[in-house]
Amino acid sequence: MRAIFSCVALLAAAAAAVGGDDFALKDGDTVAFLGDSITAARAYGKFVENYTLLRYPDRKVRFFNVGRGGDTAAGGLARLKEDVFDRGATVLTVAYGINDIGWGTKADDEHRNLYLNSLREICRQCKEKNVRVFICSAAATASDPDKSENDYLKKMCDEGMQIGRDHGAGAIDVQGEMRKIQRRIKEANEREKPEKDKEHTLHARDGIHLNDLGQVAFAYALLKGLGAPADVSSATLDATTLESVASGCAITETTRGADSIEFIRLDEGLPLNGETFFSLHFRFVPIPDNLNRYLLMVTSLEPARYSVTADDRLVGTFSAAELADGVNIASATADPWQPGGPWSAQANILHSLTESRDKLDMARMLSVAHLNGRDLPTELAGEAIKANARIEEMQRLVARPRSYRFVIRKSPDSGAKPAGG
Incomplete structure (x- = not known):
């Protein structure tokens, strides 16, 4: 089993590394x-x-x-x-x-x-x-x-x-x-x-x-x-040995409880998400497979259903077989009205900041278009430069990866269905 785990994990790591610098x-x-x-x-x-x-x-x-x-x-x-x-x-x-x-x-x-x-x-x-x-x-x-x-x-x-x-x-x-x-x-x-x-x-x-x-x-x-790669990162963990392989992220502090496994995952970058229902576009636009592969693979679990939480946010519930195959949790959520993992919540907040920066630039452009020759466009431009720089700082603050504590726990609800990825 350990040899199979190592082979699968190495293949996943190699796939995630392809095109990362392109x-x-x-x-x-x-x-x-x-x-x-x-x-x-x-x-x-x-x-x-x-x-x-x-x-x-x-x-x-x-x-x-x-x-x-x-x-x-x-x-x-x-x-x-x-x-x-x-x-x-x-x-x-x-x-x-x-x-x-x-x-x-x-x-x-x-x-x-x-x-x-x-x-x-x-x-x-x-x-x-x-x-x-x-x-x-x-x-x-x-x-x-x-x-x-x-x-x-x-x-x-x-x-x-x-x-x-x-x-x-x-x-x-x-x-x-x-x-x-x-x-x-x-x-x-x-x-x-x-x-x-x-x-x-x-x-x-x-x-x-x-x-x-x-x-x-x-x-x-x-x-x-522009050469955007499909793979964000992948985390692969053996539930029996607690051995792990990671690509595009680091896995630390792995522990096993009576019915759960916990670890810390720190990514180099995060998947693309947006406002509520952004994932509805995925039916036709293949973002999950071709831009947003944020993978979690857990092998050697007992047959059952398992809840996956990250920083106490429920990402979804998956079978042992699904986790062994690997699940794309980039946009997974247990509640379509709410972002799933904290990375999704960060992207949701980022969306609002990017919209704010765009509205600021629109205000500057409109002042030039409609009030050209007056004082306001020049005054506004100076203030807009300072405000834009501050919003850009906030964008980078929100987009920065954080350490997420993952918990994979056997679910008492064996009939739960997995969230979409």
Whole structure:
């Protein structure tokens, strides 16, 4: 049994280590999100921000959004200096396409060439300024994912991403990843046959702009394109010998009681969670398997059901067989109205702080847009800089991993069902 345990644990550790250093956002980076109204909705960037803060708490990375409704690649190029370079960006994501061809009404060589030439110049200027740029394909529209592989927008965006590669920039196929998610949605709609206005979708009624699920899908695609690894950390424990193997975390103070096992787990980074019901997006967006593998494996337990608590928060109840196979407890909760483990509660709090920082930046932008030439924008800008720095400190405080005391205890309720992971 000990040999099997060692083999499984080592495999889990090796898997968790893969790709850990490949994430594109590094310590000291300042990331700008440039794009049209989908970017200006200021949603997907906040998921990228929260992911980075939670997963890489030792990296000081800053974020700002310079999306503009109705914008095109040419428009982004025109404001590149003021909105990107002058604000100290070291990393830039660029997401255009749909407005460039007038939502399809201007799908012609003239507008395609303007789009491609603008991306080419954005890449050239970013290289000159030592800004690492990632050219993204446009978000998927609501068109049938199985009938849009050769449409004008996709071909144009493919050319745009190739320009990025040719200039040594990154290329992220957001549309391609979103189409995969759309296929899952299409299958669910065909299987469940809901009323038309209740069908699952990534989009608002116009078929272009994204709803909440669409923004999460966009963020997922962007994170995968930035090299975000699937594995957060894994903790593996043998209930008989109390031997443990950990990857991305440390396990200490392991003890065994009459019907329980306890240990301390300290992670290097934490999984991505959000506000209440954030995990509902997981039905279609494969965040748990591809971004959020926060694993607990306990072998050699007697056949029974076991409650898992962390710092006295009930994470869920699992069978001995499930724990032996390993459970993903990233978003597990015994009560969908409440965060499960303390890491989930921390992410929930972080979500509020990130929203606050975004609202602060919006106030600054609105003052410039509507009260330009008066004293207030200048006065507010100075105060906003100080307030933003303070909120960023609070974000990092909340996102920092803490030592969690885990207790795996035999449950008297053998009929309890495991929480979702």
